[in-house]
Amino acid sequence: MIDNLEYNTEREHLIIPEYGRHMQKMINHAKTLETKEERNKVAKAIIAVMGNMQPHLRDVPDFQHKLWDQLFIMSNFELDVDSPYEIPTKEIYEERPEPLEYPQNFPKYRFYGNNIKTMIDVANTWEEGELKEALTFTIANHMKKCFLNWNKDTVEDAVIFDHLYELSGGKLNLKSSDEDLSDSTSLLRTKGKYSNNNNKKSHQKKNSNNRQRKRY
Numbered sequence: 358m359i360d361n362l363e364y365n366t367e368r369e370h371l372i373i374p375e376y377g378r379h380m381q382k383m384i385n386h387a388k389t390l391e392t393k394e395e396r397n398k399v400a401k402a403i404i405a406v407m408g409n410m411q412p413h414l415r416d417v418p419d420f421q422h423k424l425w426d427q428l429f430i431m432s433n434f435e436l437d438v439d440s441p442y443e444i445p446t447k448e449i450y451e452e453r454p455e456p457l458e459y460p461q462n463f464p465k466y467r468f469y470g471n472n473i474k475t476m477i478d479v480a481n482t483w484e485e486g487e488l489k490e491a492l493t494f495t496i497a498n499h500m501k502k503c504f505l506n507w508n509k510d511t512v513e514d515a516v517i518f519d520h521l522y523e524l525s526g527g528k529l530n531l532k533s534s535d536e537d538l539s540d541s542t543s544l545l546r547t548k549g550k551y552s553n554n555n556n557k558k559s560h561q562k563k564n565s566n567n568r569q570r571k572r573y
Contacts, residue, residue, distance in 0.1 A: 369381065369385075372430060372431045372433070373427060373430065373431055376407060376410060376427075376431070380403070380406065380407065380410075380431070381431060383399075383403055383406075384403060384428065384431050384432050384436065385432075386399070387399040387400055387403065387432070387436060387438075388432060388435055388436050388437075393437060393438065393439070396436065396437060396438045397438050397439050400428065400436065400438040403428060404421070404424050404425065404428060407424050407427065407428070408420070408421075408424060421441070421442075422442045425440050425441070425442050426442075426445055429444060429445055430445070430450060433447075434446065434447045434450075466520055466524070468503055468504060468506070468507035468508075469500055469503045469504070469520075469524075470503060473496065473499065473500055473503065473524070474524060476492075476496050476499075477496060477521070477524050477525045477529065479492075480492050480493055480496060480525070480529060481525055481526070481528045481529070493521075493529050493531060494531070494536065494538070496521065496529075497514075497517050497518065497521055497531060497538055498538050498539050500517050500520065500521060501514070501517050501538050501539065501541070502539075504516075504517065505541055511541045512541065514537055514538045515532070517538060518530075518531045518532045518534075519532070
């Protein structure tokens with residue numbers, strides 16, 4: 358009797374563990390049947406059982422297609438039966454997907470964010486004039502604020518102008534401009550002002566809740 362005991366370390370590896378070992382044994386048995394008629398009959402019975410094990414997926418589109426694909430995967434693509442859908446191959450299943458491209462358009466200056474690059478691309482399409490110049494300085498000021506969010510130290514305007522020139526492909530050039538960008542202290546103070554207001558409101562709300570609390 359002890360010789361008939363089975364341990365998980367000695368058992369066959371489960372390809373899809375969610376269905377359990379008994380389902381894997383049923384599929385292995387179906388592969389051993391001699392006639393295709395018998396295999397088709399058993400395969401349909403197995404699909405019915407698999408569907409009953411996942412009733413929450415019955416409303417999912419192509420639910421039956423998914424079950425048949427899982428049946429062939431669990432059989433290691435060795436089950437010779439007629440399927441109502443295209444039979445997948447092992448090569449397609451093991452094929453590695455194409456690597457996803459990094460969504461960042463300029464990974465060199467990630468701290469500026471993708472919106473800055475979009476704004477620069479729009480500014481490049483505008484005609485020369487006061488509106489384009491105003492937009493360019495607005496973009497440069499926002500770049501400076503983003504830079505300070507990343508590096509809490511000060512930053513020279515020349516650095517921002519160099520980055521803007523590089524990201525715009527040399528089309529937005531403020532290097533020779535006499536106008537300065539917003540002061541670093543004022544940019545950081547604006548952020549701190551809103552932060553202090555939020556903390557103050559949170560503190561007042563907390564005190565208000567304490568006043569309404571019953572004391573015994």
